[in-house]
Amino acid sequence: MSKSSDNTDNNVTREVEVAVIGAGTAGQNAFRQASKTIENIVIINDGFWSTTCIQVGCMPSKLLIAAADRAHEANHSDEFGVHATAQIDGQQVMKRVRDERSHFASYVKDQVDSWPEDKKISGRAHINKQGLIEVNDELIKANKIIVATGSSPYIPDNWSDKLGDTLLTSDTVFELTDLPGTMAVVGAGAIGLELAQAFKRLGVEVTLFNRDKRVAGLKDDDISNKAIVCLNRELTMHLGSKIHNVGTQTDADNDRISAFIEYEDSAGNAQQWQGEYVLVATGRRNNIEQLGIENLDVELDDKNRPKKLDKKTGQIDNLNVYIVGDANANIPLLHVASDEGYSAGNIVCENKADAYIRPPAIPFSIVFCSPQIVNVGMSLPEIQQDPELEYVIGRVSFDNQGRSRIMGVNCGLLHIYGCKKTDRVLGASMVGPDAEYIGHILATAITNDLSVKALLDTPFYHPTILEGLRTALRDVQHKMKIPYQYHDTQEDNF
Template structure:
C-alpha cells in the first residue's frame, strides 16, 4: 500500500472540494485531492447547467404557445425530442469538460483516485491502495438523490434527476414525485416539451417557499398550467409491461392508479457521509450521522477536520459550496488559527415560470428569530405594468423589515424576472440597507422592479405601526413598594 503525507487532504473533487484544495494551496500548504467518482461537478454534470438547457428548450416551445396572445400566430409546432436531448447532452458535456480540464491541469501528485474512509482522525485509507496521513482533512463528498428502496425495486424506469440528462429522446409520460426545486423545474420543462406530466407532493410545499401567502399564490399559479397533486402519498410503484403502475392515495384516502413511462423521484438528496467511517474520525455527529460543525468556520468541533458543500446538508447550492469550500480549505491550512469566513446572504432561485426566489431571511426563519418584530409588505404582479406588457402578469412578492431599525430582512416571491430581483434584494440585505434607503434608489419605467418599489412602500407604511410591546411583569408589586 502506498503511503502519502500531506498538510491537507480534501475528500471530494466537486465544487466545494476544488475550492477547498485551491484555498489550501493558496495558503502555501501541501494539499491532495481524493475522488472516487467522475470528475466534473454535480452542477455541470447533472445539476444546474443541464437542467437549464432543458428549461431553455421548454421556454422556446412555450414562447410559440404564448405567441397568439400578442396577435402572433406561428405554424404547427413540432418538438424534436432526440434533437432536444442531443443539445442538452452536448452542451452538458461541454460545461463538464471545462471542469474536467481544470482538474486534469492540477499536479498529478496531488490527485488520488479512489474512495476515502477514515482509519483515524488524521489518517485516511483510499480503497485498498493508498494510506494518507494528513494533519488536517476537509470532507467535501457531496450528496446523492434519494430513491426509496421499495420504489427502486420496480426497475430502471424509476429514476432520479441525474438520469434525465442521459435520455436520447423525450418519453411520452413521466410522474414526478416531489414539488421541490428540482421536481418543479424538470416537471414544468418536460410538460412544455409535450410530455404528459403529473407532479405528486406529500404535503403542500412549493420549492423553497415558506410564506403562507406566497405559497398559496405559487400553488394557484402553477396549477393553472401543471397537473399537481398535493396531499398525495405514493402507495406503490410496480412494473407493468413497458410502463410503471403508480398507485397514490390523496388527502381524503382515495387511491388511484395511473401508468407512466418513468417515475422521476425528486424528494431530496442525502449527504455522502455514510461510507466515510466517521466513527473513527473522533468528531461529533447528529442523529443522521452528519458531522456537527461551525457554519462560520466549517470546523467540526475543535478538531482539524472541516466539512463543506452538500456533505453538511446545509444549503445544497453551488455558490454556497464554493464559499464553504474556500472557508474550509483556508482554515484547514491555518489550523489551529481558525477564523470566521464570509458567509453571504442566502439566495435561492427556482427556474420555473414564473420564477421563485427567496433572498435573505424567509418567513419561517423570521417567525422563529423575529417573532412579533417584523413587518410585511407585498405586491401582486397581476396588474403590474411591465409584467402585463409581457403577458407574465402573475405572482406575488412579499418583503420583510424589522420594526424599530427599519432594516430590510428578506423576501419571498414568485413572479417574472425573479432571478434578477432576488439578486437586488439579497444585495440589499447583505449591505444592511433600511427600507427607507432602498426606496431612495433609482427605479426606471416601465420595469418589473417597479413592483419591488410598490412592495417596499407597503412595507414602509407597515413599519410605522409596530405592535404594542408586551406588558412587562412587575418585579415586586406587593403593597407598600
C-alpha cells in the first residue's frame, strides 16, 4: 500500500502485511479474522482498548434505561391498584452503570490481553504523504490497511467553550457520579430520546430540544406523529425549535454555575432554558479527518465519508485500503460494524477465493425508549420513489391491542409496507411496546425472502403483543386482495 520512496523506506521500523488502525468492534473483528492466516499483522489503537458499545454506547445506556424502567414501574402502578413511590439513589444508579460496564469491558480486555504484545501498539496513528503509518516512534509500512477508527460525538461550533463543564455528551454522561436535578437534551435521535427518557424516569427534570418536528429520524409521518404523542406523555419536548445561543451564568445567591439555552420555539417566540447540564446528542461523526487517509488516494466527500466504498468489505475502489465500522459512516450500528470488520479481516488474506464475506445486513434500527421505535427494510420514501414498486401499507394500532392494554403499555402504531407483485415485506416502521421483537421477525422475513402468507402460516400465541404483528400482516394481505382463510382481526385483541 505504501507510496514511499527508497530514502523513506530506509527509515521504516517495521513492515507488515496488514495494519489495523482502531480496536473497536470492527477493528477487533478484522484483527481476529486476519490473524488466523496472517502472522505479520499489527493493530494500532488510540485510547481505550474496548468498544464504543461497551464504553459509551449500547451497554451503559441500557443499564441506565434498566434502572429508569424499574423506577417508572414503581411510580406508575396506581391503575393496577399497586401504590408505591420509588426512592432513587442517584449515586448507586450511576455506580451500577459503571460497575456493570466494567464487567462487560473485562471480557474484551481479556481478549486483547491474549493477543501478542508485539502486535499491539497504543498510540495515535497518522498516515504520511508517503503512505507510511507514523505512530509513537515507529514508521510502519503496510501492504494492506484496515481503518476502524470509530466515531465521536458531534458538538456544534463553540459549544464546548461556551458551556464548559456543563456540557455533556454520550461519551461523558455516564461518568456523572450522581443524578443532576435538571438537564437539557439537544437532539431527538436515538441517543437523545433514550437518555432523555431514562433521566426523566429517574427524577431528573429534562427538557428535550430538536430542530425538526419529528423524532428518531422517522420518515413515515404517521409513525413519527404517533411516537410524539406517546413520548409527550412523559417528556417535555420542544420540537421544531431553533437554538440561537448557549452559555453559562453564575447564580448570585449561591455562586453555582448553570447552563442556559436561548432558543426560538416552533411558534417563533424567543425563549430561554436554564439548568445544570446540557447533553448534546446531535449525532456522531467518524474519526477519520486527522488520520491522513487522503495520502492513500482515498477520496472523502464533504462529510468525511469515503467515496467508492464497497459496503460488503469496506474496500475503497481497487485500493488495498478498507474502511469499516463507524469510520466509513455507512450504517453506524454495532452489528454492521461487526460484519464489516469480519469481512475485511477475511478478504485481506491471501486465499481470497475462500474468504467468507458476510452479506450486507438489511437496514434495521431500534430506539430503546418506551415505547420502542423500530425501522426495518426499506423506508416509506424509498418505496415511494421507486416507480416499479406497487405497495400497500398494513396497519395496526397498539392503543387497544389486547396484551398491550393488559400491561398498560397501549400506545403505538405499526406500518408494514408490502409488495403487491411479490407478496413480500419491503419494510416496516413502528412505535410500540416490545417493538424490538416485531422488528427481528420482520428482519428475518426480509432477509430470508419469506412471503406474507408464509409469515401468517406461523403460529402467533395468544395473548401476546406479537398478535399485533399478525393483524398488520393480515391487513397487508387484505389490501393486496390475496385470499386467506382468516381475516377477522378481533381475535387478536381478545
